Amino acid sequence: MVGLGILATERDGWRLRSSNVLRLLGTPDAIEEELHAHDPNDVPTRLSISQARRPLAGARISPLTEQQIAGLVRRDNALRIVLGTDATCLDDVTTVLADQQQRTPSDLAPLIQPTTLHAYRQALSAGKARGPHRLIISDMRAFKPDAVDTALRDAVTRQPASGVTRCVIALIDAGNRDHLEVLSRHTAEDLLVPLQRATADGIRSWVTPTDALTVFNAPENRRSLYATTGGWPMLLNRAADLAATRPSAPDICRTLHDTLATRAGASALLEAAALTDPALQGILHDLSELDEPLSEDDLVDLLATEHPDAAGALVTLHHLAALTETPGTADSALESTIAAAWRAHGPR
Incomplete structure (x- = not known):
């Protein structure tokens, strides 16, 4: 909670760092409506709290969970690789981290975003001992594979002086197969921070404190929003845009559903x-035709005859947030919004 900027330490314990924290609980009207509309099955758990997402400017949803933010701003010398796409709103990661820095300016220095290799290398070893923790954001999506490899190696080998801490946060397109090949050669799995679709609990934490989204305060409206969007941040942000002019949650969800049912809407989501990617089309077609979720081993066995690299393709789809897991099991399937879009208008 201290790392998230919610609590501050004192000699005898902790306190709220700022009265702004109270805003996260929502407006008085939203809190009262939530209490009256309480669904006994809609109970926060430790897992659901870890999936919380904050609202950004314009009522956009954070692409990072609060748990992911805490990991990225933890005070140590580290490299973290954030994998995402336009559908999971990779562009908004810098915005979220800037918001976190503004909430905890004594803990985090202003974001560092070098635009040249020279500036990047300087930033890696700069900083003052016992100063605020430094976040170096490097958007590597336009880099050639060799440049990605060099930048990641530099992040590990070029360390700052004793007493200085900094985290290099590399932004990588999860759909760039050449970049993923670079990552597979020299990164540990715990360095990766794949952006995921929002869960139902993530949507609740986003909606509750946001005046512009009061239309989704009722649990049944949030469930409808989740079912319609699959939790894709891109679609949730579209819902937020619609909420600015449409006061009806069913109307917003119907509009989103009808858009996704068109060739243009489905193609936009898939892209x-x-x-x-042509390399994924065959396996996506087969996954979209499955009637029920299966374990990863069963999926590989089922798909391997037609797709020799089925295991690798499933890893890629996990990184793309295109697979969904059945709660309480190890079974997974193609996410339903994607499956519907693919069956109706996927590439042939």
Whole structure:
């Protein structure tokens, strides 16, 4: 909670760092409506709290969970690789981290975003001992594979002086197969921070404190929003845009559903999710035809005859947030919004 900027330490314990924290609980009207509309099955758990997402300017949803933010701003010398697409709103990661820095300016220095290799290398070893923790954001999406490899190696080998801490946060397109090949050669899995679709609990935490989204305060409206969007941040942000002019949650969800049912809407989602890669088309077609979720081993066995690299393709689809897991099991399937879009209008 201290790392998230919610609590501050004192000699005898902790206190709220700022009265702004109270805003996260929502407006008085939103809190009262939530209490009256309480669904006994809609109970926060430790897992659901870890999935919380904050609202950004314009009522956009954070692409990072609060748990992911805490990991990225933890005070140590580290490299973290954020994998995402337009559908999971990779562009908004810098905005979220800037918001976190503004909430905790004594803990975090202003974001560092070098635009040249020279500036990047300087930033890696700069800083003052016992100063605020430094976040170096490097958008590597336009880099050639060799440049990605060099930048990641530099992040590990070029360390700052004793007493200085900094985290290099590399932004990588999860749909760029050449970049993923670079990552597979020399990164540990715990360095990766894949952006995911919002869960139902993530949507609740986004909606509750946001005046512009009061239309989704009722649990049944949030469930409808989740079912319609699959939790894709791109679609949730579209819902937020619609909420500015439409006071009806059913109307917003119907509009989103009807848009996704068109060729243009379905194609836009598939492209934003990096699922139009010809190398994935065959396995996406087969997954979209499955009637029920299966374990990863069963999926590989089922798909391997037609797709020799089925295991690798499933890893890629996990990184693209295109697979969904059945709660309480190890079974997974193609996410339903993507499956519907693919069956109706996927590449042939």
